[in-house]
Amino acid sequence: MLLDLFFNYWHIISLFFTVAILYSSVGFGGGSSYLAILALTGIIYTQIRATALLCNIVVVSGNVFLYYQQNKLDLKKIIPLVLFSVPFAYLGGYLKISQEFFFILLGFTLLFAAISMWITKRIVASNKKNIPTKKVKNAAFGGFIGFISGMIGIGGGIFLAPLLHLTNWDTPKRIAATASLFILVNSIAGLMGQYSNPDFIINWPLTSVLLVTVFIGGRIGNTISNQLFSPIQLKKATAILIAFVSIRVLCKHFFT
Numbered sequence: 001m002l003l004d005l006f007f008n009y010w011h012i013i014s015l016f017f018t019v020a021i022l023y024s025s026v027g028f029g030g031g032s033s034y035l036a037i038l039a040l041t042g043i044i045y046t047q048i049r050a051t052a053l054l055c056n057i058v059v060v061s062g063n064v065f066l067y068y069q070q071n072k073l074d075l076k077k078i079i080p081l082v083l084f085s086v087p088f089a090y091l092g093g094y095l096k097i098s099q100e101f102f103f104i105l106l107g108f109t110l111l112f113a114a115i116s117m118w119i120t121k122r123i124v125a126s127n128k129k130n131i132p133t134k135k136v137k138n139a140a141f142g143g144f145i146g147f148i149s150g151m152i153g154i155g156g157g158i159f160l161a162p163l164l165h166l167t168n169w170d171t172p173k174r175i176a177a178t179a180s181l182f183i184l185v186n187s188i189a190g191l192m193g194q195y196s197n198p199d200f201i202i203n204w205p206l207t208s209v210l211l212v213t214v215f216i217g218g219r220i221g222n223t224i225s226n227q228l229f230s231p232i233q234l235k236k237a238t239a240i241l242i243a244f245v246s247i248r249v250l251c252k253h254f255f256t
Helices: 002-025 031-039 045-069 075-094 099-118 135-152 157-166 172-196 204-224 231-254
Strands: none
Touching: 002 031, 002 045, 002 204, 031 045, 031 099, 031 157, 031 231, 045 099, 045 172, 045 204, 075 135, 075 172, 099 135, 099 157, 099 231, 135 157, 135 172, 157 172
16 A cells, blocks of 8 residues: 555655755745645645645754754744734634635735745845834734634745744844744644544545655755755745746636
8 A cells, every 4th residue: 555655646755855855954844835736636625734734743843943952932022923823723724615715825825925935035134133023913913824824724934934024023043943933833723723623634644654754854954954955045946836836726716
């Protein structure tokens, strides 16, 4: 059975392995790319969300651990962001949405991700003293991002990171650490919400293989950290891929 899985899904497994290495090498999870890959397959959309979140959790956990060791996590600033994002991510994951709505929302989300990745170089925060932030505003942003992320099946980093850079929330390294922790807790909450839904379904044999694949890829990426590509190079290349997938998904569901 295992050989059959590798034979039938070798292209997906290879792509997940590559994404895990590249993203973890620069401190990201890769959830949007996992969704983009799965969106081009015939896998049921409810399985796409759960599979992407599980892979996200496996990869980003290593990043969070490394940032914790480096003392880059400022919990006093992070708590307001996740205070409402976690329950709203759970709610978003629990909600039953139609396949049509899911793919349209996914298409626009991936398009946003592609644009934000492409212009990242222009919106990277400086290393100067960060501007004080309002806890209520952070909580509101976190709740909104968490809800959308839970519905789609991502951790929300593609929304949060550009926002934090634009507001000069903190140094680039601390923003990356914050985004990693945000992705982790929201991925877990979104997955729990999906699991609580009576219609939850997942292809465990395939998902298990993908989890092992991204775990190995993630550990390799953590080890070679930043030795293959710079974050900007990786984001530019990924932006092109995700933009292609988003346009294809939107065209399929708007013009067919």
